[in-house]
Amino acid sequence: MRHPDFPSTVAVPPAWEASLRLAFAARGERTALVERRHRGPLLVQKPLYPEGGICHAVILHPPAGIAGGDSLEIGLAAGAGAHAVIATPGATKWYKSLGRAAAQRVTLELDAGARLDWLPQENIVFDDAHACLSTTLTLAPGASAIGWDAVVLGRQASGETWARGTLRMDTRIALAGSRRALWLESARLDAGSALRRAPAGLDGLNVMATLWAVGEGATPALAEALAETLPYRADLRAGVTRLEQDSHAMLLLRVLGARMEDVRALMVRAWSALREPIHGVPARPLRLWAT
Incomplete structure (x- = not known):
């Protein structure tokens, strides 16, 4: 899709189209x-199996970034009783x-009784990028999932701001067989939007993240316990909803947040606190997070 303000006479490189389909199944323990x-x-x-029977897999995108026109499709199915942990080795660059x-x-x-930890590293949106991220999660009865998405607007490490471009994020979490979504969100952000500075918007902060935890263990008491640990300061703030x-x-x-390092650390702490109540399995930080 060509942006309407971009001159049609400028040559652009060919786009990548890629897809990945994974399926996990319980085989004994x-x-x-x-x-x-x-x-x-x-x-x-x-x-890999650093936790015994839980299957860990790392998704690789060899080009190391997503350019204009690229289209990536990732599909994952977890069968009854399976437990998979999915991660990426580094940030996704747009x-x-x-x-x-x-x-x-x-x-x-x-499927019923399946468990999933969806733990990709952050998305870094370069200046003049037009990024569209879509996530759909469907759970059968008794299944549980914890996952997150984090976005950094601009290459902070290089001192680059996100002055031009658009970001669209669509997320749908639903129960299998239900026409109603448990959570549905469609967000669009322009680089020049007033929401980026508005107190009711991003309030000048360039890192944002969302973590979702779905399962029978998502009780009011767990929400209250998590809320008590969350910071609220000028450069890092968080809130939880049930x-x-x-x-x-x-x-x-x-x-x-203002820095991805702080946001990442907060998300890891939250996942560590939620994993056993949601999945019934103690948290074990990924080795990728230490590299």
Whole structure:
């Protein structure tokens, strides 16, 4: 998709189209990666088992960034009783788009009793990028999931601001067989939007993140306990909300910050506190987070 303000006479490089399909199934006391199909530059490393029977997989995107016109599709299915942990080795970089939008669409499907930790590293949106991120999670009864998305507006490490571009984020979390979503959000942000400075918006902060935790353990008491640990200061603030539908519940954690390091540390602490109540499994920080 070409941005309307971009001159049509400027040559643009060809776009990448890539897809990855993963399926996990319980095999005795271990979860196995039973399907792994890919097209284009989107791969997964060999499964690892640092927690015994829980299957850990790392998604790789060899180009190391998403350019204008690129389209990435990631699909994951976890069978009954399976438990998978998905991560990425580094931040996803959204490059200057040369007038074209780039997109990443993630679809996660969990059967009864399945568990998922969806823990990608942050998205860094370069100046003049037009990024579209979409995540859809569908859970059968008894399934549980914890996941997050984090976005850095501009390359902070290089001193670059996000002065031009657009960001769109669509998220849908629903119960299998239900027409109503447990949580549905569609957000669009322009680089020049007044919301970036407004106190009711981003309030001048360039890092934002959302963590969702869905499962029977998402109780009011857990929400209150998490809320008591959250900071609220000028450069880092967070809040938690509990949502419920048809006896199913989820916790939604929102974070705004000035530095990705602080936001990441807060998200890891929250995941560590939520994992056992939500999944029934103690938290074990990923080795990737220490590299």
